[in-house]
Structures are given as C-alpha cells and as structure tokens.
Amino acid sequence: MTRLLLVAWFVAPLVALALWAFADSWAAGSLLPDDWGRRGWDGAAGAGLWPALWRSAVLATVVMLLATPAGAMAARALVRVGTRLRAAAAALLLLPAVLPPLTVVLGVDVLLLRLQLPAAIGVVTILVVQALPYTTYVMYTTYLAHDVVYEEEARTLGASPARTLVRVHLPLVAPGLAAAAFLALLVAWSDYVVTVVVGGGLLVTLPVLVASNAGTGNEPVVAVLSLVAAVPPLALLVVLGLLGRRSRRQPVAAAIRPRPPVAAVRP
Amino acid sequence: MIRRHPGLLLLPALVPTLLLLGAAVVTLGLQSLGLMPLVGAPRLSADAFRSVTPDLANSVGLTLAIASAATALAAVVGLGTALLVTSSARSARVLGLAAAATVPIPHLVAAAAVGLLLADSGVLPRMLGLSAEQWPDLVAGPWWVAVVLEYAWKESAFVALVVGAALATRVARYDETAALLGAGRVHRLRHVTLPLAAPALLIASTISFVYVVGSYEVAWLLGRTYPEPLPVLAFRLFSSADLAARPEAAAVSVVTGLVAALVAVASLLLARWRQQVRA
Numbered sequence: 001m002t003r004l005l006l007v008a009w010f011v012a013p014l015v016a017l018a019l020w021a022f023a024d025s026w027a028a029g030s031l032l033p034d035d036w037g038r039r040g041w042d043g044a045a046g047a048g049l050w051p052a053l054w055r056s057a058v059l060a061t062v063v064m065l066l067a068t069p070a071g072a073m074a075a076r077a078l079v080r081v082g083t084r085l086r087a088a089a090a091a092l093l094l095l096p097a098v099l100p101p102l103t104v105v106l107g108v109d110v111l112l113l114r115l116q117l118p119a120a121i122g123v124v125t126i127l128v129v130q131a132l133p134y135t136t137y138v139m140y141t142t143y144l145a146h147d148v149v150y151e152e153e154a155r156t157l158g159a160s161p162a163r164t165l166v167r168v169h170l171p172l173v174a175p176g177l178a179a180a181a182f183l184a185l186l187v188a189w190s191d192y193v194v195t196v197v198v199g200g201g202l203l204v205t206l207p208v209l210v211a212s213n214a215g216t217g218n219e220p221v222v223a224v225l226s227l228v229a230a231v232p233p234l235a236l237l238v239v240l241g242l243l244g245r246r247s248r249r250q251p252v253a254a255a256i257r258p259r260p261p262v263a264a265v266r267p
Numbered sequence: 268m269i270r271r272h273p274g275l276l277l278l279p280a281l282v283p284t285l286l287l288l289g290a291a292v293v294t295l296g297l298q299s300l301g302l303m304p305l306v307g308a309p310r311l312s313a314d315a316f317r318s319v320t321p322d323l324a325n326s327v328g329l330t331l332a333i334a335s336a337a338t339a340l341a342a343v344v345g346l347g348t349a350l351l352v353t354s355s356a357r358s359a360r361v362l363g364l365a366a367a368a369t370v371p372i373p374h375l376v377a378a379a380a381v382g383l384l385l386a387d388s389g390v391l392p393r394m395l396g397l398s399a400e401q402w403p404d405l406v407a408g409p410w411w412v413a414v415v416l417e418y419a420w421k422e423s424a425f426v427a428l429v430v431g432a433a434l435a436t437r438v439a440r441y442d443e444t445a446a447l448l449g450a451g452r453v454h455r456l457r458h459v460t461l462p463l464a465a466p467a468l469l470i471a472s473t474i475s476f477v478y479v480v481g482s483y484e485v486a487w488l489l490g491r492t493y494p495e496p497l498p499v500l501a502f503r504l505f506s507s508a509d510l511a512a513r514p515e516a517a518a519v520s521v522v523t524g525l526v527a528a529l530v531a532v533a534s535l536l537l538a539r540w541r542q543q544v545r546a
Contacts, residue, residue, distance in 0.1 A: 002347070006366075007365050010368070012391075013381050015390070016389065016390040017379075017380045026393070028393070073277070074280035076276055081274045089274075092285065093280055093284060095288060096287075096288065099481070100527055101481065103481065103520045103523050103527075106516060106520045107294045110303070190373035192483075214379050214382065215488070229375075229376045233371035233373075234368055
C-alpha cells in the first residue's frame with residue numbers, strides 16, 4: 001500500500017503531462033479528455049518546439065564536451081597533488097554548486113555586456129562552470145578506485161602516451177566518464193535562468209519556451225513542450241543503465257588483461 | 268611536464284571557475300554598495316540594502332519556510348522510498364525506477380507538470396470530480412502548496428537515490444548480522460539502518476535545501492506575486508525598467524548567496540560534530 005502510494009507520488013505529475021499532451025478537448029467535469037488528438041503538438045510546433053529542441057541539444061552537447069574533460073583532468077590532478085592543494089582546489093571547484101546560479105548570473109551579466117561577447121559564449125561559459133562540480137566529483141571518485149598499473153604496463157611495453165590514453169586509460173574510466181557527461185548534459189539541458197538572463201530572451205531553448213508558454217492557459221501546448229523536454233534525459237538514463245549492466249557483465253579490465261602465452265595453454 | 272606537476276591538470280577547470288565566481292562576487296559587492304551604478308556617479312552607500320530591507324525580511328522568512336517544508340517532506344518521502352527499495356529486492360523495483368525517472372526531469376518542466384496536475388483546472392480536481400470553486404488555491408495560493416510539493420517531489424527522488432546508494436552497498440550484511448543476533452525489525456531499523464542512512468540523508472537534504480533557497484523558476488511559475496522568495500525578488504528588481512533598481516537586485520542576490528552559503532556551512536559543521544561525537 002505504502003509502495004503504491006509512493007509510486008503514485010512519483011508518477012502523478014508525469015501522468016498529468018501525458019494526458020494533457022494528447023487531449024484535444026477536456027471539459028471541466030470529465031475524468032479523462034473528451035477528445036484525443038494532436039492539437040497540442042501542432043500548437044507546440046507553431047510555437048517553435050523543434051528549433052528550440054535543436055538549440056537545447058546543441059547547448060547541452062557543447063557544455064558536456066567542455067565540462068567532462070576539464071572535470072576529468074581536474075579529478076586526475078586532485079588524486080595526485082598534495083593534501084593542502086587538494087583541499088583548496090576541491091573547495092573552489094565545488095563552490096559553483098553552492099552559490100545559486102541566479103546570484104552568479106546577475107553578478108556577471110554587466111561584465112558580459114561590457115565585454116560584448118556573443119550571448120551564447122557567456123551562456124556556455126557559465127553553464128560549464130555550473131557543471132564542473134558534478135563532473136569533477138564523479139571523476140574524482142572514479143580515479144580514487146582507478147589503478148594506474150595498467151597504464152604503466154602499457155607504457156613499459158612501448159605504447160605511446162596517446163595510445164595508452166585511448167586504448168587503456170579511457171576504457172578503464174569509461175563508466176565514470178559516462179556518468180559525468182550525463183550530469184553535465186543535464187545541467188545545461190535543465191537551465192532556465194542563465195539562458196534567459198544572459199541570452200536576453202534571444203536564445204530560445206526548450207525551458208525558455210516552456211516558461212514563456214506556461215500560464216497562457218493553453219494546457220496541451222505546455223504539456224507537449226514539457227514532455228519533449230522531459231523525454232531525452234529519461235531516454236539517456238535508460239541507455240546508460242543498459243550499457244552499465246552490459247559492462248558490469250564484461251568488465252573492460254578483463255579485455256586488456258594480458259592473456260596467457262599460447263604455449264602455456266597447449267596440451 | 269604534467270608528470271612532474273600534476274597540478275597543471277587543474278587549470279582547465281580551476282581558471283574559468285575562479286574567473287567567473289570572482290567576477291560575480293566582486294561585481295555584486297560593488298553594485299550592492301553603490302560603487303558600480305548603471306547611471307550616476309559611484310558613491311559608497313548601504314542605500315540599496317536599506318531600501319530593500321522591508322521586503323528582504325519577508326523574503327528571507329518565506330524562502331526559509333518554503334525550503335524547510337519542501338526539504339522535510341523530501342527527506343521523509345525519500346528516506347521511506349530508499350528503505351523500501353533496498354529492503355525488498357524484487358517487488359520494489361517499480362518504485363525504484365519511478366524515483367530514478369524523476370531525478371533527471373528539469374525543475375521548470377516539473378513545475379509545469381505540477382501546475383497541470385494541481386491547478387483548479389488541473390488533472391487532480393478533474394479526477395476527484397471537484398469543480399474549480401471547490402478546489403483550494405494550491406497554485407498561486409496563500410500557502411505556496413504547489414511550490415513546496417514540486418520541490419518535495421523532485422528532491423524526494425534525489426534523496427531516495429543518494430540514500431539508496433549509501434544503503435545498497437552495506438545495509439544487507441549488517442542487517443543480517445543483527446537479525447542473526449536476534450534483533451527485531453524495529454530495533455534493526457533504529458540501530459542499524461537509520462544510522463547507516465543518516466550521513467547520506469544529511470548531505471542530500473542539505474543539497475536540496477540550498478538548491479531551493481537559490482532557485483527561481485518554480486516559485487515564479489507556481490507561486491503568488493507577493494511576498495516573493497529571495498531569487499524571485501532579485502530577478503524582478505534586476506529586470507525592472509528602473510535602472511536604479513540594479514543595486515537593489517545586487518543586494519538581494521548577495522543576501523541569497525549568503526543564506527545558501529550559511530546553510531551549507533552549518534550542515535558541514537553538523538556533520539563534523541556528529542562524527543566527533545561518535546568517535
């Protein structure tokens with residue numbers, strides 16, 4: 001019973017979204033929509049759903065591509081440097097997660113205007129810094145459990161640094177990298193205040209579109225916009241979950257572990 | 268080079284963070300103290316803080332009240348979910364999935380969904396067969412119900428994830444040992460499971476609380492226009508046509524950042540104190 005109530009608590013708002021997204025008309029007294037259809041979808045497309053989806057995807061990808069390697073490098077450094085530098089650097093890198101994004105963005109907006117940078121560069125910079133605490137933290141826990149012996153072995157056997165990075169190091173930390181990249185993607189995908197303040201309303205991402213349509217009283221359109229914004233992170237989560245399950249069954253380390261010499265297995 | 272100085276690898280993350288946060292803090296400080304006005308001559312004064320003080324007291328109280336209510340609810344529901352998911356392996360998987368699916372939904376989208384559910388024309392009054400007049404003002408009403416519920420919904424999933432992860436690796440072994448030694452269910456919950464969950468619960472609740480204190484869009488979308496939580500007040504002053512309101516927006520932002528930082532530090536001290544008491 002408790003379990004059922006809790007499941008209802010988690011899915012109820014999503015059910016509301018799904019119902020409204022396909023309701024053509026829904027009279028005040030009815031339990032379910034009277035007419036199902038795609039009026040909401042046509043309305044959302046007219047409001048600019050597809051270009052906004054594209055902009056959100058590009059923004060999130062760019063932030064992910066910058067914040068993931070930077071966080072990974074910082075994390076790799078954190079496990080190697082002395083304790084004093086580690087404590088100071090870790091505190092600084094976690095700070096953007098404590099300071100409210102709105103506070104940061106209201107602070108730097110004047111400067112960004114004076115520097116006359118394109119708005120997109122300002123948005124990306126701020127979101128990368130917002131994402132860094134998460135990518136750094138995830139990669140830090142990854143590197144704590146990471147064994148450099150495999151890399152040293154590869155170098156001893158004559159692999160170049162680049163080859164060692166691509167063939168040994170990256171495959172070993174791949175699960176951590178995937179989680180870090182997902183979180184960075186999520187930070188940028190979910191952002192509203194940074195995009196709307198620095199973008200000045202010209203950079204219309206999905207959340208900006210949801211906000212400008214919410215409260216207009218056109219429920220099906222709001223529901224469709226929200227649904228389209230909610231589905232990609234969920235789909236990615238499912239993909240990551242499936243990939244994670246497969247890699248647990250076939251650990252990467254097993255693939256690069258030195259095989260026994262052929263002579264030894266011959267009868 | 269990097270082999271000898273691994274600290275160099277910190278730079279791609281550290282430099283933008285330092286520049287951005289430094290710029291934000293310095294600008295907010297100067298603006299709020301009247302040293303960086305958009306119009307007129309710079310003059311050191313506390314006018315901005317003074318002129319927002321009447322609103323500020325209300326806003327700080329409201330912000331803390333919303334954050335406390337939402338975090339308390341999220342902690343209870345999240346902890347309950349984590350306990351159920353970790354205790355019964357198979358049958359609770361649906362619950363685990365439902366909670367996990369809630370985490371990556373953007374807050375603004377979640378707020379829109381809660382609006383569609385709880386407004387007087389929303390899905391819930393329709394399902395209960397109530398008319399708009401019979402339905403209480405949950406959205407934009409005097410008690411900020413929809414705002415609190417939105418945060419509680421999203422953050423309870425987050426709490427469940429963090430606490431569940433902390434419990435998953437360790438609780439089964441200790442729980443079995445305690446059971447073998449003859450501890451009953453209530454005793455095991457009180458003396459084994461809850462102490463194991465407590466550190467993760469404190470961290471997750473702190474993160475949620477700090478997030479709610481600094482977050483704008485949910486209260487703006489689902490709340491009423493007066494009084495305003497700190498971020499909503501700051502953003503309204505910032506986007507006001509009156510350029511003289513910019514220092515006031517900066518002053519409110521400074522206070523918002525301070526409240527968030529104070530809560531984080533207090534929770535850190537609490538965690539350290541707990542550790543010392545146990546040691």
